[in-house]
Amino acid sequence: MTALPAVGMADPSTGYTEDEAQHEAGRCLQCQCLECVKVCAYLGHFGGYPKRYAREIYNNESIVMGERKANRLINACSLCGLCETVCPNDFAMQDLCLMVRQSMVQRGKMPPSAHDFALQDMAFSQSDAFSLARHAPGMDGSRYLFFPGCQLSASAPGHVRRVYAHLRTELSGGVA
Numbered sequence: 001m002t003a004l005p006a007v008g009m010a011d012p013s014t015g016y017t018e019d020e021a022q023h024e025a026g027r028c029l030q031c032q033c034l035e036c037v038k039v040c041a042y043l044g045h046f047g048g049y050p051k052r053y054a055r056e057i058y059n060n061e062s063i064v065m066g067e068r069k070a071n072r073l074i075n076a077c078s079l080c081g082l083c084e085t086v087c088p089n090d091f092a093m094q095d096l097c098l099m100v101r102q103s104m105v106q107r108g109k110m111p112p113s114a115h116d117f118a119l120q121d122m123a124f125s126q127s128d129a130f131s132l133a134r135h136a137p138g139m140d141g142s143r144y145l146f147f148p149g150c151q152l153s154a155s156a157p158g159h160v161r162r163v164y165a166h167l168r169t170e171l172s173g174g175v176a
Helices: 016-024 035-039 043-046 052-065 068-076 083-087 093-106 116-127 149-155 157-170
Strands: none
Touching: 035 043, 035 083, 052 068, 052 093, 068 093, 083 093, 149 157
């Protein structure tokens, strides 16, 4: 089993000492003040409180090993530390999320990023292979640039063609 992170614990892979376990048990996991939930969009979004989140994350890490709902909970934290700052007991949800992310990625139970496809798609979409920039037919230069964006081009390519044709007739100097 993987231990939850303790304040000042040098190596999480070794688990808790008895003193560390006592310290951890006395922290925010037992409270329901919800100070962190009041100020954190991440914690508020999932409709619970740190004790419940910690239990879900721990169970996902140790028992279920990859349940999708808990993976969203683990990956949604931006690791900003706001929860720890406002918590009267200094509970650091970000430390728990980061440790479990790293452990699950290392064991192949979670991809390096839940957003990996989106990141790869964005990189491709910003590459030279994806863009098209050229002067109007028969022109060696352009004074204007028409940039319809991907959504309009994808959802209404006919509109893009008509707008581009209109711009070429109305604007002198060429429209790229």
